[in-house]
Amino acid sequence: MKPRERREKGEQDLFRSRLDQIINMEHELVRLARTVSWGFIEERCGEVYSDGPGMPPLPTRLMAGLAILKHTFDLSDEELCARWVENPYFQYFCGEEFFCHELTFERSSLTRWRQRMGEERIRALLEESLAVAVKTGAMKPSDPLRVIVDTTVEPKNVMFPTDAKLIHRAREKLVSLARKVGLDLRQSYTRVGKLALIKYQRYAHAHQFKRAGKALRKLKTYLGRTIRDIARQIAGEDDLKAIFLRPLHLSLRVLEQNRLQRGNKIYSLHAPEVECIGKGKAHAPYEFGVKVSIATTLKRSKGGQFALHAKALPGNPYDGHTLASVIPEMEAMIGNGIERILADAGYRGHNAPLSHRFKVFTSGQKRRMTPAIKRELKRRAAIEPVIGHLKSEHRLGRNYLAHEQGDALNAILAAAGYNFRLLLNWLRRLLCLFLMALLPHPRSAFT
Secondary structure (H helix, E strand, O other): OOOOOOOOOOOOOOOOOEHHHOOOOOOHHHHHHHHOOHHHHHHHHHHHOOOOOOOOOOOHHHHHHHHHHHHHOOOOHHHHHHHHHHOHHHHHHOOOOEOOOOOOOOOHHHHHHHHHHHHHHHHHHHHHHHHHHHHOOOOOOOHHHEEEEEEEEEEEOOOOOOHHHHHHHHHHHHHHHHHHHOOOOOOOOHHHHHHHHHHHHHHHHOOOHHHHHHHHHHHHHHHHHHHHHHHHHOOOOHHHHHHHHHHHHHHHHHHHOOOOOOOOOOOOOOOOOOEEEEOOOOOOOEEEEEEEEEEEEOOOEOOEOOEEEEEEEOOOOOHHHHHHHHHHHHHHHHOOOOOEEEEOHHHOOOOOOHHHOOOEEEOOOOOOOOHHHHHHHOOHHHHHHHHHHHHHHOOOOOEOOOHHHHHHHHHHHHHHHHHHHHHHHHHHHHHHHHHHHHOOOHHHHHO
């Protein structure tokens, strides 16, 4: 069924307090809630529902408001639920009329709603943040016409991968699953496997690489024996084959991969989509996650440096080869064509659409450079603090959402949360300026 969307009815209740009677109606969250076009979000997100029998889902404003608050204030799902119960401004922002002393939803509803919406509909939150910025005067309609584009890495919530730890963990998962389904393995290698892992780590730390290699070969032997033992016992059992299909496939890939292997490798068993990306940083030569494209305005708007676009790019593509998909999506989001795109030297040899082939300018470029473009290229680094804020304050620095869909959703929600944080600051400053204009000047009181 389609959700029963909430509409403000103005009803009174003798035993419950109305939120608009106990909160400051000039608070920035209240003003933002009144400015956001919830009808637009409900229309975009309502496309996944169809009329039919069954229990109606939770209202779109409630779930979309929770997603915005989560990434605006850098909260986990558990922290968000705790804050929502005790914060009347959070409840008002999500469409409640009366103060709620208990959660009106389950924590797992947040996960299911994100998965159901998908990347296309979650992008409506980022689009709405830009529309609110224009509506409130925080950004001019002409600001998004010239943009800066760059890529960064969205790290996944995984431990630093090593061959020994992956092999040891794969054997542990197989043994645990075998015990769960009732298989009687010849040997679990629990004690000797842990001892071999400890020896490998100690020898590697001491730079005794021959001994470390011997311990690593032992770990591989233990995993290979476990795989063959399980394969013999599930032969002819279709139900058990279906249960062990994915764990055995991942374990075999971990066992067979080597340091010099090209192409896809397994860096995490619970998140096999993780990629190893080298960005040339001295403090972190390699990061494990997915590449993300970020775009911001060239000119700093009145409300701040807004993020115009964010997109996860699985497969670790070359930076210049991301413009073919990024530019059309960006133009569809801002509702206008882009006049000029500025990027770093990593975008040389780009594959931008033919209509934008001569609108992209990179660092170090000599041809078609005018004094005005040279001045604008000096602001190319303005995107770096935006990426820094996205990572440190809006959950782009470590992605806790599962699978490739989680990578895409987290990048978009981080950009939307960053924009809404700027809008809250902008509305707070506007209120201060308004109050200062109403109050008499300090000197006028003595004249």
